[in-house]
Amino acid sequence: MKSAEKKRIALIGAGNVAWHLAPGLAAAGHAITAIYSRSPAPREALARQLPQARPVASLDLEHIAAEVVLLAVPDAALADVAAALKVSLGTIVAHTSGSQPLAVLQPVRGASIGVFYPLQTFSKSKPVDLSNTPLLVEAQEEETLLQLEQLAFSISSKVYRVSSEARSRLHLAAVFACNFTNHLLGISQQLLREANLPKELLQPLIEETMEKAAQQNPFAVQTGPAVRGDGNVLQAHLQMLRQHPRYQAIYSQLSQSIREQASDGPNQADQS
């Protein structure tokens, strides 16, 4: 691999992903030369953070100095952006989506297409340690892949080559491990608020659960009333949730799934 090379990078999108990726790339010595967003406010706000960046209102980037164009737009907008994007011949155009295949960029004429996916949850209100964030890269041509890999290694120590197929499965696993657990933590905090209990009380338990899951198969170390088959506690809990039919339904379904998983055995996947 060539020694680290500084790139000029244009960013399409000024949402959560761009908001974290752009400063990280700039801090690694790359130049963010342009930032596009559909409405003016986000691109201007992000450009103010980055001295070399110009906010642009058009997807015609043929006259923008950039070896790499990163698309950090909503998944649903990717196809439209790819169809409208114009870049000079040989520009690397990579999207940052976990769920979309490489092929969604096929319509970008003259580009070397790729994927540059940071596997992390970003919100503007909280800084993220990019050096610890896995970056998943993919490309059609080996040379493009090397360049994206090099760019990834300039901001993170965890870089993986992952195909579109495997990336979509990873994204699905992440929805369970991150989006869904976050929702359950929200329900848990809501129940604590209603009982006037501080949420700090549950913090050690949550941390221990996560640590244990990192070391062992969670199915094998499952605890709680459902896996014990403790019908009295289950009934009491459902009764306590009577004001919350939605939480009640989640409680029933997850408890039943825990029971079924336990009788199948921890190394057995659910099968139709």
Add this chain to the structure above:
Amino acid sequence: MKSAEKKRIALIGAGNVAWHLAPGLAAAGHAITAIYSRSPAPREALARQLPQARPVASLDLEHIAAEVVLLAVPDAALADVAAALKVSLGTIVAHTSGSQPLAVLQPVRGASIGVFYPLQTFSKSKPVDLSNTPLLVEAQEEETLLQLEQLAFSISSKVYRVSSEARSRLHLAAVFACNFTNHLLGISQQLLREANLPKELLQPLIEETMEKAAQQNPFAVQTGPAVRGDGNVLQAHLQMLRQHPRYQAIYSQLSQSIREQASDGPNQADQS
């Protein structure tokens, strides 16, 4: 409060909770004098770890030297154990259950009853930092409460007085935050195994999700396809889960709950 006093303690039960609590109490200078379990093997195994402890086969503890008797038995067995237990007058008898009320110990004649609940998930295979484990105490008499509080502070810096009512609500919140999230992490790892992906890939994302939830209202920082209303990704994910109807049903239900929570607003509880 009186200065730290060493207690003689009898343990009823030799499961996960006893297995962690007994060595912790012994390390703090208390004497575990007896360990009861229904079958001989567990009490003998645990007694071998504790030089002063005698494995006992009877719930008649009148002649055992112990100021405190801790009941670390399954919730469903508590009532039967309370009915059969015999202790000398004035002994403190406390259970260690999150879901059971103090009153379940009412049948223990001559005892000062209480609760000594370590809010943590224990499995024999993994040591736990008790000093960071919240201990929730409760008693009918103030003097008993002070003694249990003192005992709790001898092994943990986090001691709370919590009523039976609040403790049962806390236990319910813990089921969502710990038991259910653990199950989702299990599903996530199962999906990674099937895609031949290392589970380490998701670790930074999981840690970030937990850190964020500790600082903010999870409902307010929810990410993912469900909260974005990205129907294409939801459909693709359900399709990928077609071999796993149980996981599919969980996916649908949690995605719908995330949608409904988002339209209700992050500070709104689910209401019937």
